[in-house]
Amino acid sequence: MEALYLLVPLSLAIVALAAWIFLRMSDSGQFDDMEGPAHSILHDDDRPPGDRGADERAPDVDRAPDDATAHTRPQR
Secondary structure, three states, rough: HHHHHHHHHHHHHHHHHHHHHHHHHHHOOOOOOOOHHHHHOOOOOOOHHHHHHOOOOOOOOOOOOOOOOOOOOOOO
């Protein structure tokens, strides 16, 4: 019975701390964009960061030619 005098206030303090942390994170915008990071992994991002706008008209290396040699793609 004496352990309850310690454990009940301690558990209430832990719950209050967890609720405060959650509310603080949600107020700071931590959960605003839940789908963006999940979709960003699907984007093909093979070029280095400095080479983004340099050659927009360059042919796509990943796209196979339309003829029968589609299985012979260039290796990277």
